[in-house]
Structures are given as structure tokens and as C-alpha cells.
Amino acid sequence: MAETKTAAYICKGCEIGTRLDTAALVKTATKSGKMNIVREHDFLCSAEGVAMIQNDIDNEGVTHAALCACSRRAKTEAFNFPTIAMSRGNLREGVIWIRPDTDAARETTQEMAEDYVRMACAEVKAMTVPPGNQKTGTVKTLLVVGGGMSGMTSALEASKAGYKVVLVEKSAALGGWAAKLHKRVPTREPFKSPEDNGVADMVARIEADSNIKAYLNATIAKTDGAPGRFKVDIAIESGAIAQEDVGAIIQATGFTLYDANKLPEFAYGKTPNVVDQAGLEALAKAAAAEGKPIRRPSDGQPVKSVVFVQCAGQRDATGKHLQYCSGFCCNTSIKQAMYFKDSNPDIDTVVLFTDLRTPGNGEDFYRAAQNKGVIFSKGVVSQVVPSGNACTVKFKDLILNEDTEAQADLVVLATGVVPNSGVNIDAPVAAPAAAPAEAAEGEVAGEVIATIAPESILNLTYRQGPDMPQFKHGFTDSHFICFPYETRRTGIYTAGPVRRPMDILQAQEDATGAAMKAIQAMENAGLGKAAHPRAGDLSFPTVRLEGCTQCKRCTVECPFGAIDEDEKRFPLFNESRCRRCGTCMGACPVRVISFENYSVNTVGSQIKSVEVPDEFSEKPRILILACENDAYPALDMAGMNRNEYDPFVRVIPIRCLGSVNTIWITDALNGGYDGVMLMGCKHGEEYQCHFVKGSELGRYRLSKVGDTLKGMNLETERVHDLEVAITDIATLPQKINDYAALIKSFPPSPFKGF
């Protein structure tokens, strides 16, 4: 690249010019920022302002520019200069909008602005233009694992968007759970009667689609590589292995019904007249094929009364069964009751429920069933007692608060779902001698997690394990709060009930979304860009191997399994799997990991560029490291709402709390800052971190900072970790002020002036 030439631009628009002394800012950029070119402009984001910058790039050879105007989150279309390194000094949302326009405040506001100019200049000088990942994979074929409703939908949607699809189904036919259904819950107006299960139509479309190659009776024997260049071995029926190159993967392996044999109190297995929902579908299918009414399995007589037991082995608080709801089986029971009522209104159908949950348009469907005479009773079933060809269902009526019973020819148990998740890679390694039954059912922290497929589904060659991480209750990983379908394995997505309980319609929507995300990942991988959430980012982590001590912190902490080890046990980055969170950079004790546009130095030099007044000035300095995904936007929005906060804070956005290297904190404290506040997302089971484990890992690292503070003879409260959500706009300024007040109650840092 050509010689480095730096430039700083000070915008005077949006009242920056009237609130601040911009001439002084120009001086700051020139003198302490040491920028080669410094210019003011009345409206930097106007066509004219942008042209001015472009002209400097084209004709003056500017390679690094610090734009001191609004937040880096604003005007991104105008300030789009991909060929140069660029930083932004936040004078608008970060300074004038959060400070009062009073004579008393003028001085500290100006000081704030000058620091942000210094910081922007320091940051950009530490940056280089990211070239993009060179080791790209350009395969644009999508692999879909699982040929049920979700998998078929993903395949069809991707094909419609023009992509080739390889569809792998374990069984001999496509259709999954839906194919077992006699009919399905209605998907369109007026939501009053069951409708065709829709499988045949989809299978026909898949068969007719030249973009889709389906393997039946096939499983995945091995998955190797990264987005854009996965190599997949498919074990096919003949015992042979078919190899496919794919760019992204969707796992849509669905669910299995919870085993009704685990409910002996409901007489399942003791009489054929107690069935689960699949059993009833089979009876209905068989009856429909013969054109006869549904018959009682024990003697073949037409069923005259049915009782549906909702939540059988679900939403269980005793710890014996599933704790969660299947998300669809109330609607399924309503539908199954209609199988009877629609053929003969005189058949007694009673649904015993504790809470009837009817998502989607299920409420209309529920009402239709009531209109058709299905009886809904709020009650908890304790026992089903078979006698001859009938059953007695004993239950507690929750409205009348009494124990009572009902007679039925047939009892249907709504047993719930267990995700087909593959092996739990985080499970403690079981003793090899463990009985298979125990291996299939791991006890985690007092909760029963039923695992259906103890064999691996994807057989990944990743060092983290052969399958995806599992989520609560054994569901396959998914970024619950922000990005459904996105998992901790870049380029591999989950769709449908394998990631959370859902019905067919939701699964189809999910599968469509996952297909779109998979396409985005393939396209970005081909361009050497990051996948979500920093989609399009061209930077990627590089290691200075000479300095690496092989401590493996990065390999272990990377939440996305992007780092392997090479033969010499050095970290080996799979750039296309990387999400650019910077967790590895924060973890590295010798600080040899960096990004072109984000490094220990880009942040560190900003910290050092702030002017720290001496201890007699009564002007403390507080560093805020704010997560760019939640906290920083919240601060910007606080500014938009003109919510004021303390003028002594200096905010630096960071990619994730996980990217915080403790050197920043020690540097700041050694440099005379009075306090350091870290703002990151919620972690733990209900995490809100974009990078899933990033904030948790960052916090763990921070928990060790206390010792450093003690060693420096500083109050441990000087470093403060604040959990911030993007919605905390109104409360955040107060929290900053409270913290600033606390810092002011301490004596000034003894490190000032060193």
C-alpha cells in the first residue's frame, strides 16, 4: 500500500459548530492528533462534504481519515469510503447532545469534544484497511439435513432463490412428522377444519426441482471445512459414501414424540386403547383408507367416546418428565377431536387440559371445536384405568376442585416433543461402561434431558465436538433472543422444532429464514466477508505466531469454534467460521491476536490519547468500554433524547465484552483514569450477547481484575461492570452519573501525572 497519509475532518453541522469551538478542535487534531490534513466543513455528510473527503483520498493520497461529526452508527451510507481506514469521533450523540447548552458546562463539554477528536485520530492511525479473508470458499450449494416440513421448506426456498440444494433424509421417504398426519391443523381461513397435510405436494415439488438433489436412507458421515467450503461425506443406502461440496448447512432434524412408555400411570402399553398422538394419527389414517370410522384397537368397534389428555409428561414440575410445552399439541388434540366430531357429532370428545395453548390462529380453531361440541375441561389427569374394552380416566377438575372421572373407549396422550439433537458435546464424558439407557438420558443439574439420537447427526470434524452445542432442555443451539436459526457454528443453521418447540407453520417460516441466512453466509464467505452479526466486515483475526505461547486460551474461548490447532499446536484460524467478535483477542494473555480495524492497539491508543488533568483539577476521567451492539446504541439514543450524563466519561465502543483485554483496564488505571466502567450484555442462560458466550467470557476475565486493583492499592469499585440492554436508554445516563458520583467520592487516582 502507498504511504500513510492521515486526515481529520471536523463537522460543524447539527449545531456542532455553534456549541463547540471547532477552530480549537482543528488545532487539537493538528497538534495532538498530528494529522497531515485537517479540515472543517459546515455539513460533512452533505454531497459537498463527502466529495471533499473523496477528493482528498483521490488526489491527496489520504489513507486514514478521522471523521469527527456524529456517531459511527449514523450517516454510514454517506461516509462509505471502503478503500481507506476510517474512524469516527462522536461529537454529536456523544458530546453536544448529552451536555446542557450552558456557560457553566461549556468548558467541560469542549474538553470532552477535544478528547474525542484525539481518540478518533489515535484510533485511525492504529488501523489498516482490512483486505478481506483470502482463504475463501466459493461453493454456493446448500446442505439440508432432514427431509421433514422444515427441511423441505428450506430446500424449496433456497432453490427458488436460485441455489443448489443437497437434501439428506435418514428415512426412506420425505415428509417427517407431517407425513404421519392424517390431516393437519388448518393453515388458512376460516381455520375451522383440519386440512390436507400438504406433504405430497411438497414432495412432488422437490422431485420436480432440478436444483434439489435428495438422498433418502442417508446420513451424514463426516462434515469438514468452513462456510463456503464444507466437505460432506454422506453415507448412502448401499453402504457407499457420496461426497458433496457445500457452502452452508441447515440442520432440520425435527423431533421425536416423548416416549409414552414413561407414563405407566396412563396405562400406555397396558391396553391398545391408550395411544399417543402419533398412534391416533395412524388409526385415523387407517380408518380413512378403508372409509370407515375410527375404531377401538382392542376390539375393532367404532369409537364412541374419546378423552384427550393434554400435557402428558410435559410442563412437568416434578423433574420426572419434560419441563416444556411442545407448542403444538393442544392444537393437534383439537384437530384429532374433530376427526371424530366431523364424522359423527354423537361421539363424545373430551379434552382435559390445564391451560389450553393455541398459538397462531389456533384460537379460531379452538372455538370451531367448541362449536362442534368438543368438551373442554380444565383438569389434571392422575390415572387411566383400563377395564375390558373401556378406560376410566381419573382426574381432578380444577374448576370445581374435585376428583372425578370420565369413561372412554379411547384415550389419547399428548406427550410432547424431544428434539433430535445429536450428541451433547458439552456433556461430561460418560464412563465407557455406562449402560446405553443411561447414556441416552443425561441428567443435567437435576433436570431430565431426553436425548433421542445418541449418535451424531453432523459428525463435524471440529475440535469442539461432532455436533452443535445444545441449548436449554437439549434443543440444538440457536441464538434465541436476537437471531433465530443462528448457531455457534458459523454457516450451520438450525430450523424447526429441533431448535425449539413449534408447529408446522412456524417451522416453515423458520426454515425459510434459515435458508435466507444460509444464503447470506455462503455469499459473504465467497467474498471473504464476515457472516452475521458483523455481516460484511472484511477484517479477520490474525496472530503473530512468534509471540504465541500456545496457551490455547483463544482456541478454548472462541464461542464459534473458529480456531483449531495446527500440527505444531499453534492456533489455526478458520477465518470463514469467525464472527469477528474479538473474544480471542481479549483472551490472549500475550496480545498477539488482532484485527486490521480493531486491535489491542486501536483501543489502547485511544485510551492513551485522552488528556488526563492533574489531581488538583477536580476533573476525574472515567473510561467507558461499551458494547457496540447494545450499550453504544443505547448511549446514542440517550443522546437523541437529550438525556444528559457526566462530562468526565470517555466512551469507546468495543465489539463485545469478550474482546476486552485486561491490559486496557490496567493501562487506563496506570494512566491516571479514576475509574473504568464496562457495559456489556446479559450473560448466562438468558443471555442477550450477540456472540452468545462473549459477554460471559469477558466477565469471567474481569472478575480477576480485582486483584490487580488491590495490587495497585485502588478501591475495587473503581472498575465497574454494568449489564446494559439496548432498551436501557432512559436509565443508562443515571447509572453513569451514579457511578461518576461514586468515583468522585474517592480521592483522585494516585497515578495521575506519571
Added chain:
Amino acid sequence: MSDLNQEMAARYKNNFLKEIEEQAEMGEWVKMCMQCGLCSGSCPTNFHSGWDHPPQEIFMLIRAGKREEVLNAQGMYMCTSCYNCYVRCPRKVPVTHVMHGIAEYAYRIGRAPKNQPTMHLSKTFWTNATKHGRVNEVQLTQSLYFKDGIGAGIKKAMEMQKEALGLVKAGRLNPMEALGMGHKCKDVKGIHAMLAKAEELEAKNKAAKA
């Protein structure tokens, strides 16, 4: 009267829900209740001593086929027609009307308790109001006061003496009404004709059901 009760019980055998759906006015709504309990929670008479079963429970009992328990219940007579439940029911069940429908049916088949106060009020009110096309307040009050005998009536009247005098002074009560005088409606004949027609239609309706 109780013959009709037995006749109905025999006709509908174990299907009390069907009996209510076909016989009680608005009874067809019972099946649409989703047991949320909003009606019971909204009812001002809730926790009142006479209130054995709130609407939600009455509906549940009907669906559970508990004929005796429903027909012996007090709940439906306790309804004050405040319409709280009616406007709040998320299922748009006209709860108030269903309660009245059930009460009326119980009365029709001779299962309403004798001297049930709200039923007594309804009947008295009806006779009183339809006579002149307008309520004769003094006579209505009298009939309610003396419902449980002369002694009780006098005692009650004495208790309320002050209020009554106040009303008279304010011109809100005409003592002459006690003698059958006072306000009348303009077209009493017309009203009577209208009511007769309504009764005729109602009878037809019920005959069709029975």
C-alpha cells in the same frame, strides 16, 4: 311442575349440556366458555354468602353433566345484571343472559327455590310494570317488604321511613301510588297488545323446543 323436570331429565338422559343448549335461553353459549374465570373475578356478588357457584363454575358443571348440582345452585339467581362479565368475557359469551336463561329454565321446570328473593323481585316487578306500562314504585316496594309476612314488612317499612319521607319531600315518590294512582303510561292498551304478541311468540318458540 316437577313432572316437567323429570320429563326433561329423562329426555336428555345424561346429556345435561344438550338440555341446557336446547332448553335454556342462550344455553348454546355454555360450550364456548374457555374457563378463564374472568367473569367470576369480575362479578360484584362474588364471595357473597349465597353465591355457591360463579358463572364459570356453573358452565363447567353443565359441561360435566352435573344436573342436580346446577339446578340446586343459587348462583344464577344471585346475578344482579350488572353486565361486568358480559362486557369482559374474552369469548364474548353473554354471561349475564346465560345466567338468566338458566335461572328461567330452572323456574320453568319447577326447580327454582320457593321465595327466592331475586326471583320474587323479578316476578313482582314484571306484574307491576306490565299492568300500567310503568312501575308503580310504592306498590313494588310494599310487595317486597311484605314478602316474608306482615310483621317483617312493618319492621322493614319503619326502618326505611326516613328515606321514604325524604323522597316524598323531594318529589321523587308519590304516596298516592299506594292506591294505584300516580303515573301511567300513555298507551297502556298498546303496551298490553305488544306484550301479548311477545308472549305468543315466546310460547311458540318454547313449544318448538319442547
